[in-house]
Amino acid sequence: MSLSSWNDRPSKSAILGFVARVSDEGAADFVPVADRIAVLDNDGTLWCERPAYVQALFILERLAKQAAADPELAARPVTRALLAGDLAAAQAAGAGEMMELLLSAHAGITAEEFAEVAERWLAEARHPRFGRLHSELTYAPMLELVDLLRDAGFRVFVVTGGGVEFVRAVSERIYGIPPENVVGSAVEVSFARRDGRIVLVREAKVLGSPNEGPPKPVNIQAHIGKRPILAAGNSAGDREMLEYVTTGRLPSLAIVIDHDDAEREYAYAGNAVTDPDAEPIGDTAARLGWTVVSMRDDWARVFADEG
């Protein structure tokens, strides 16, 4: 039953072979269970990230509501460009101001209030092309991989460039991954007392660096404290995480999802967000011999709730 949505091709064999070897006490590649840690990117690796990041849609919807109630905000060129979906114009009008607007959309509320807002939105928001909930557009083959890893004693973490609290709002429900196993970009929260309760209030300020590129290994160390032995990603922003995993002392597997299926999903190169000139991850993978998964050829089905 494991990996039943995968076609019988080399990438499926590579995954099954690796998991079997590290779990087999008699094998040369055996890895003690304490070291069986897997880290998986989220956007484009576990769920659909096109035509826009799910979280970007979430933030823009909030910004639209704020602008509707605030004519001064609505009139600003950055707001108008963002709400028209013109990222280039928004950046041209002021990259710093754009970032501040996006971060302010959910500032001032508590972490617990944010979780509720995100959960409610994710329970209703639909994908513009597929018409289904974003939370239904997880990749069936990757959910099977998560199950396979867990059955083999792995602890499985999501390591996302997206906002950690946004992903935590659905990770347990859609991946079976609890909030503490999500590592991501974060905003600062401040300690406060409100009505006799201690609460943590979201600030309009990024905590440290966005979790893409070299910060991914740094944050994996900060959060998990051990080098993982399996990683999966789909963009140049995952490169350092994949290299980190493959340059440890233990057997390892690096998996790259190639979005080459315009018919069932999307076809696009694996570029990074923060460094668009970085080598596309497919080229890095070919050079370093990583396991490349073709969505078109390797996956018998793409989304989780298809028949």
Place this chain on the structure above:
Amino acid sequence: MSLSSWNDRPSKSAILGFVARVSDEGAADFVPVADRIAVLDNDGTLWCERPAYVQALFILERLAKQAAADPELAARPVTRALLAGDLAAAQAAGAGEMMELLLSAHAGITAEEFAEVAERWLAEARHPRFGRLHSELTYAPMLELVDLLRDAGFRVFVVTGGGVEFVRAVSERIYGIPPENVVGSAVEVSFARRDGRIVLVREAKVLGSPNEGPPKPVNIQAHIGKRPILAAGNSAGDREMLEYVTTGRLPSLAIVIDHDDAEREYAYAGNAVTDPDAEPIGDTAARLGWTVVSMRDDWARVFADEG
């Protein structure tokens, strides 16, 4: 068998009653398993912190070796005061310089090298009064509490003011708590490539704020992403963590360990490190009705490997 090292007194009943109520689907205080999260302070809550923090001894031993090889370092007044065990004199000679010396003791090495150094040291270093390994001076009643919680479906985290990587070096071995379930103070690590490998190098700089006082709830949110329902601590530095847990929407239990047993361990008030003028935690606990555990009266035995 559970809590067998606890005497039959109110604090034992309070703990057993709470765990039973939140785990009983028919009870008014039932808490779904996804929300059963416990956070435990380390020094003075899970293991002995007197006459000095274990990690302080670890750092000073390294500093002594560095001073032996570096006459200029050895001659500095701060070094001499630190190695003489005179913290007040070291602070008087220069609080900033003292901090820098302590942070520099393990800077420049990788996170993986640090883990090895700490593990090796902890496998040999002995307590000055008891003559036993520090890692043997864990509290038997608290290890039983960890087991009880885990059996009841809790995820158990150590939330320490100490260095997260130092505690991670032993947490799995002595508490059965994996490194990713340890939250603590941290130094910055930097991304580097050495001999073709990606490594993370320790810097002589604290990451954010030390994990004591209000930063404890902030770091719990950053790391775990949910408000816990049970917390245990023993100093004013744990106060905000305990208050955070007790001011949520779910049933909760706050436990304070009172070190009142000079004969078997030590007797001292629960003051904070970073704010010595803060209300001792025993007074806060009495005022807020938290569960106070008397080491002398509530614990039939103190350390884990006693008969």
